[in-house]
Structures are given as C-alpha cells and as structure tokens.
Amino acid sequence: MGFDDKIKNTAEDLGGKAKEAAGKVTGNERLEAEGQADQVKADVKQAGEKAKDAFK
Secondary structure: OOHHHHHHHHHHHHHHHHHHHHHHHHOOHHHHHHHHHHHHHHHHHHHHHHHHHHOO
C-alpha cells in the first residue's frame, strides 16, 4: 500500500467520522448517512490496497 494511499484513506475515514458526528449533533440524517458511507468507502479501499500488497 502506498503511503499516499494510506493518508488519503485515513483522511476519508476521518472526514466520514466528522460528517457522521455533525449529522448526529444537528439531527441531519442525510449528513450522518454520508459520513457512514465515506467510512465504508475508505475501509473498502484500505482492504483493496492490503490485498494488492499481499500479492506483491
């Protein structure tokens, strides 16, 4: 996994957590759902990168 990819995935995960928290605080279900989706997307990307590394 490239270092840049790790940083991007971590940033996306943290951004998703922030969106989810903001959505919970404000009662905005859409924002909360977007945050959760961003976290899932980051997790999938990280898993894909780890799989690539395993085959190297």
